[in-house]
Amino acid sequence: MSQEIFLYWGSGSTPCWRIQLVLEEKNLQYEQKLLSFEKQEHKSEEIMKLNSRGQLPTFKIGDLVINESIAACLYLEDNFKTQGTCLIPKESQPSILQRTFEALNLQKFCNENIVYYVWRTPIEKQDGSLLIQKKKDLNVELERWENYLAEQKTEFIASSQFSMADVIFFPQLAFCVRMGYPLESKCPKLFKYYETLRKRSSIEKSWPPHWKNTQNSTMLSDC
Ligand SMILES: N[C@@H](CCC(=O)N[C@@H](CS)C(=O)NCC(=O)O)C(=O)O
Incomplete structure (x- = not known):
């Protein structure tokens, strides 16, 4: 299967980061365009x-959008x-x-409930x-994930290997840290997970560029 793959993305967008991670894990060649939310480039005619919806990611593979x-x-x-990392091995599929879908709760409790509320x-x-x-609700949610790691005794969030669940969960956790969440003191197991995964090649390569040279927010530092 050789089809042209094209990703329009925005720096720091967790949904964009998910697709970047899969593309990297699968060693797929792709074209990309980094757009600026600030300049409203996601509302351009091209997008x-x-x-x-004028949102990022906007993703094309062959003729499919x-x-x-x-x-x-x-x-x-x-x-x-069968290319690169198998992200949903049959034996751990459930x-x-x-x-994978449960991780959307973290998006709700962090981004939608707090970050967008404060920004807007x-x-x-x-x-x-x-x-x-x-x-408090965000703390309860993150404690739930902390307990999953304790109960499962796995290095990764859903199984003993890096999987689709990490692709969805990790960027969201990293976003909480970016917003100032005190992960190390509140959720030591999640912090260890975060520290281990941030060194993974696919994650390093796709780390949001503007996060590299700007400071984290303090919005969630009093959680
Ligand atoms: N459900 C979509 C959500 C995409 C989304 O919300 N993108 C945000 C950036 S993280 C966006 O483009 N926001 C600008 C807007 O909605 O105008 C997905 O998961 O791909």
Whole structure:
């Protein structure tokens, strides 16, 4: 199967990072274009033609356009199963699929509940007690994942090998750290997981470029 693969992506976008990770793990050749959210490049005509939501990732493989990140990741896994890392080995399929979709809870509790709320609400209109509750909810969610690692006794989030669940979960965890979450003190097992995986080649290669030379936020540092 040799089809042209093209990824439009934005730095720091966890859905974009998922697809980059699968492409790297599968050693696939692909063309890419890094777009700026700040400059609204995701709303350009070039993107809107392919993705009416004007969102990144916008992803093409051959004549197919698959813009939902998890759909694109599953498609790539299915079509390049034997190339590079097998991300959903049959024997661990149930736990991998469970954790793959379950990881979206972290996106909800971190990005949607807190980060977008803070970014989009003028500071004088932010509800302090609501924010405290949202941070408590995030703590509960991360504690759940901390316990999974303790119970499973695996190095990775769903099985003994790097899998699709890590592809979806890791970028989201890294985003929490980027936003200032005190992972080391609150979730030592997750911190060890984070430290181990950040050295993985696919993750190093696709690390959000603007995270390399700018400081982490402190938004979640009081969680
Ligand atoms: N469900 C989509 C979500 C994609 C998404 O929300 N992308 C964000 C960046 S992380 C975006 O493009 N936001 C700009 C906008 O919605 O206008 C996926 O997983 O691929």
